[in-house]
Amino acid sequence: MAVATSAQATSRREAPGTSYGRKLLRLNWLGGTAGWLWLVIVIVPIYWIVITSFKDQSAFFAQNPFALPAEPTLANYQLVIESDFPRYFLNSVIITAGTIIPAVAIAFMAAYAIIRGAGSKFLAGVNGLFLMGLAIPLQATIIPVYLLIIKMHLYDSLLAIILPSIAFSIPLSVLVLTNFIRDVPKELFESMRVDGATEWGMLRSLALPLTRPALVTVSIYNGLGVWNGFLLPLILTQSPDKRPLPLALWTFQGQYSVNVPAVLASVVLTTLPIVVLYAIGRRQLLSGLTAGFSR
Amino acid sequence: MGTRAAGQVGRSGPVAWMALPALVFFLVFGVVPLFGVLVLSFTQWDGIGAINPAGLSNWRSVLSDPGLPHALWVTFEIMILSWLVQTPLSLLLGVFLAGRQRYRAFLAVLYFVPLLLSSAAIAITYKALLDPNFGLGAGLNIGFLTQDWLGKDNLALGVVIFVVSWQFIPFHSLIYQGGVRQIPTTMYEAASIDGAGRLRQFFSITVPQLKYTIITSSTLMVVGSLTFFDLIFVLTAGGPGDATRVLALDMYKRGFQANLMGPASVIAVLLVLIGLALALILRRLGGSTTASQQEGA
Numbered sequence: 001m002a003v004a005t006s007a008q009a010t011s012r013r014e015a016p017g018t019s020y021g022r023k024l025l026r027l028n029w030l031g032g033t034a035g036w037l038w039l040v041i042v043i044v045p046i047y048w049i050v051i052t053s054f055k056d057q058s059a060f061f062a063q064n065p066f067a068l069p070a071e072p073t074l075a076n077y078q079l080v081i082e083s084d085f086p087r088y089f090l091n092s093v094i095i096t097a098g099t100i101i102p103a104v105a106i107a108f109m110a111a112y113a114i115i116r117g118a119g120s121k122f123l124a125g126v127n128g129l130f131l132m133g134l135a136i137p138l139q140a141t142i143i144p145v146y147l148l149i150i151k152m153h154l155y156d157s158l159l160a161i162i163l164p165s166i167a168f169s170i171p172l173s174v175l176v177l178t179n180f181i182r183d184v185p186k187e188l189f190e191s192m193r194v195d196g197a198t199e200w201g202m203l204r205s206l207a208l209p210l211t212r213p214a215l216v217t218v219s220i221y222n223g224l225g226v227w228n229g230f231l232l233p234l235i236l237t238q239s240p241d242k243r244p245l246p247l248a249l250w251t252f253q254g255q256y257s258v259n260v261p262a263v264l265a266s267v268v269l270t271t272l273p274i275v276v277l278y279a280i281g282r283r284q285l286l287s288g289l290t291a292g293f294s295r
Numbered sequence: 296m297g298t299r300a301a302g303q304v305g306r307s308g309p310v311a312w313m314a315l316p317a318l319v320f321f322l323v324f325g326v327v328p329l330f331g332v333l334v335l336s337f338t339q340w341d342g343i344g345a346i347n348p349a350g351l352s353n354w355r356s357v358l359s360d361p362g363l364p365h366a367l368w369v370t371f372e373i374m375i376l377s378w379l380v381q382t383p384l385s386l387l388l389g390v391f392l393a394g395r396q397r398y399r400a401f402l403a404v405l406y407f408v409p410l411l412l413s414s415a416a417i418a419i420t421y422k423a424l425l426d427p428n429f430g431l432g433a434g435l436n437i438g439f440l441t442q443d444w445l446g447k448d449n450l451a452l453g454v455v456i457f458v459v460s461w462q463f464i465p466f467h468s469l470i471y472q473g474g475v476r477q478i479p480t481t482m483y484e485a486a487s488i489d490g491a492g493r494l495r496q497f498f499s500i501t502v503p504q505l506k507y508t509i510i511t512s513s514t515l516m517v518v519g520s521l522t523f524f525d526l527i528f529v530l531t532a533g534g535p536g537d538a539t540r541v542l543a544l545d546m547y548k549r550g551f552q553a554n555l556m557g558p559a560s561v562i563a564v565l566l567v568l569i570g571l572a573l574a575l576i577l578r579r580l581g582g583s584t585t586a587s588q589q590e591g592a
Contacts (some may be wrong), residue, residue, distance in 0.1 A: 035391040039406070045424060048424065106317040110316065128319065140566035141331070143546075144335060145324060263419060264420065278408075288535075
């Protein structure tokens with residue numbers, strides 16, 4: 001068999017060696033070009049945002065857009081900070097932390113139950129329900145959610161954003177966490193159980209430490225979604241003092257649309273905390289993400 | 296199994312309750328609204344006052360509205376075009392990133408940056424960047440870049456697809472990177488012994504082996520494209536005219552700007568049905584024997 005295929009292959013190649021080499025070169029060349037080209041496409045707008053945010057308006061109109069600011073100014077940042085952005089920042093922090101901590105905790109408990117209670121029809125059904133949730137654009141349920149929030153007298157509060165956000169984070173979190181808890185060797189559970197540990201005890205002292213990377217991944221991934229969320233605050237709040245950052249960005253842009261450097265400074269300021277967090281947790285996020293989705 | 300054999304009656308009790316908090320949250324804010332939106336599609340509600348039954352009138356008016364086929368068309372146009380742009384590029388970049396060279400890991404870090412920005416921030420940036428008078432084109436005096444990008448129907452649609460790709464290709468590249476790294480290297484070794492060139496290896500090993508990764512990534516792209524609300528809302532607000540008025544935006548405008556929650560709910564039901572149908576079709580493409588793979592997806 002092997003002989004036959006290699007014989008076929010040799011007969012297929014008219015100039016052995018050279019054609020293989022050339023093909024190899026061509027594909028590497030293609031991938032490499034695409035890779036560096038994409039880097040340029042990603043970096044150019046980001047570079048432009050950052051340098052423009054340090055220019056004053058006259059420099060913005062006069063200068064080459066890619067030139068570094070001749071007289072860098074922090075006035076744009078000052079304007080943004082004076083426009084109540086610390087308040088919006090705080091709102092975003094409260095909403096994100098208020099969503100992610102309970103969401104990941106309850107998703108972890110559910111994932112633990114789904115793995116440990118395998119065989120239970122009830123838990124299989126719960127798992128199926130969450131998997132179905134992945135296929136449904138949950139934003140489509142925004143009108144009843146709006147009605148629900150009004151009926152709960154939560155309209156125009158941070159809790160109005162937090163509660164649906166928790167629910168929307170659950171399907172993906174449960175999916176990724178079940179994948180990781182499944183990898184914990186069954187023998188470990190068994191030996192702990194023999195030692196008299198309760199399920200709750202095993203969840204805390206066995207499953208939790210062993211799946212910590214997955215918990216971090218899920219927290220960052222969902223945290224990004226909530227931090228950057230726009231639709232829920234747009235629909236479920238109205239007062240300026242309840243605005244999270246993305247909504248504040250949008251209104252700020254509406255107000256100062258002519259002052260492009262200031263608008264871009266607001267973009268930089270709202271992204272900076274995330275970039276810092278990314279710099280810290282990047283390794284776990286990238287590896288967790290590929291592990292979570294590529295199984 | 297071991298626990299069951301040990302005969303611990305009621306063991307699944309303490310485990311099952313652990314799923315309850317997540318279940319309750321998901322039922323209240325996910326499942327109930329899912330049925331709620333169907334109910335609301337048969338009512339009349341302005342968003343503030345009383346909700347009155349309206350029979351089939353919303354469905355009749357929405358289905359006979361020429362705005363609906365247009366919104367559907369724009370939604371599918373964006374879905375398909377952005378899939379066509381994103382998939383080959385993500386695949387190519389994913390294969391590239393799967394190489395173990397250090398600089399590729401460094402590139403992966405930079406690729407991820409667009410994912411950190413909110414859609415609102417990205418839309419605001421591109422709005423400024425593409426401004427015909429003050430944007431990049433005018434500043435650099437490049438005629439090609441100095442167009443009324445968001446003022447012409449086809450250009451605006453192209454911009455939306457470009458910005459979507461800019462935002463999401465990095466994410467999908469990483470998914471493909473993970474997929475490529477799971478392909479056993481022995482397959483490539485065997486193929487190159489058999490004399491298959493890199494290009495041939497790519498199409499006869501890499502692509503078929505990535506089948507499930509492609510399905511996962513495509514499902515996320517396609518279902519995700521139904522929810523491109525914030526990006527389009529901030530970038531074009533559906534304009535010029537209604538050139539980029541996708542279904543999600545149509546729902547928002549009918550419901551929260553025109554205060555017609557009934558017709559908006561009809562659109563929402565359509566969105567749910569389309570999302571489910573697409574997910575089922577993509578799952579079917581994966582074949583029925585792959586339940587466990589699908590679960591992982």
